[in-house]
Amino acid sequence: MPRTEPPFIPSEYRPPIWVRVLPALENIFYGANLSNILSAHKTVVLDILAWLPYGIIHFGGPFVCAIFIFLFGPPTTLPVFARTFGYVNLIGVMIQILFPCSPPWYENMYGLAPANYSIQGSPAGLARIDKLFGVELYTSTFTASPLVFGAFPSLHSGNATIEALFMSHLFPRCKPIFIAYTLWLWWATMYLSHHYAVDLVGGSLLSGVAFYYAKSTFLPRIQPDKTFRWDYDYVEFGDTPAEYGYGRAGLDGLEAGADEWTVGSSSSISSGSLSPTEESQPPFRDLQTKMDR
Structure with a gap:
């Protein structure tokens, strides 16, 4: 009709x-x-x-x-x-x-x-x-x-x-x-x-x-040793090492601004140690992103 x-x-x-x-x-x-x-x-x-x-x-x-x-x-x-x-x-x-x-x-x-x-x-x-x-x-x-x-x-x-x-x-x-x-x-x-x-x-x-x-x-990379979102101490972005960005995962969001957390190589960060890196290593861009609730 x-x-x-x-x-x-x-x-x-x-x-x-x-x-x-x-x-x-x-x-x-x-x-x-x-x-x-x-x-x-x-x-x-x-x-x-x-x-x-x-x-x-x-x-x-x-x-x-x-x-x-x-x-x-x-x-x-x-x-x-x-x-x-x-x-x-x-x-x-x-x-x-x-x-x-x-x-x-x-x-x-x-x-x-x-x-x-x-x-x-x-x-x-x-x-x-x-x-x-x-x-x-x-x-x-x-x-x-x-x-x-x-x-x-x-x-x-x-x-x-x-x-x-x-x-x-x-x-x-x-x-x-x-x-x-x-x-x-x-x-x-x-x-x-x-x-x-x-x-x-x-x-x-x-x-x-x-x-x-x-x-x-935009999409964070999966870390194989993590199961739940609360297990992530930091997140990684990008498909190639030259484009990786890092941010520390805190209770209220991804913390950025502290050099020891936002400066590092892909190998040291991905190791899960979260230890500060040497000053000679290139810095990555700071990420200020709120966690999804």
Whole structure:
């Protein structure tokens, strides 16, 4: 049922909706519409397996990751995660507004006919979940969505990727688990006809760029002999020895300004001795950063 008035932004100020771009890219890159292939055979078991990551874990995942990052990450890791996560979603929504594209469910319902902003959203495969449990949670939510044509990039994929990258940074031995979760969510979005594969790749690339920029600039380095955030006496920043910065981790934040703590070589500091270094060694930049609480 079409909407009489688009919410928030009048349609005359909105860019045209791209209906054919994503299906064309899908066929160019993969030789087929993967979403249609994966959603061709539907069962209740597959519906539930797709609903769990897309409709449940996706919304609680950031909070669970934040708890683990706070407990096990070096001081200041949680604020870096929060800012990176926020910027990924902000940039993703801006792209969706400026480059509106139709999702797979639109192609299933209307083919490649031109779209307009009066068309309501659709829960697509999640409607089967509502029917299964006798509710209208996803039907009402997606039907009233203010961003119906925000297919590219997929922020479900982007969020899963940024979570997987940060958790892999903290727990490198568990990286296969985080990769498996991301791929699980990828499959779920295509099975439920909410995104094309190209949307998922776009969302993951956006998160990858944001994470590695943060890692090279702001993200504290993991010290293998430390388990909890309270075990860190100091933090290290940077990906190369020439860029390392150091700060002393105190109860109220990262203390800086005392030469014996902020001047040192990567080898002496990383040894865990925290002893003052010789005056001949080059100083590193002072860091005055508050611990994330």
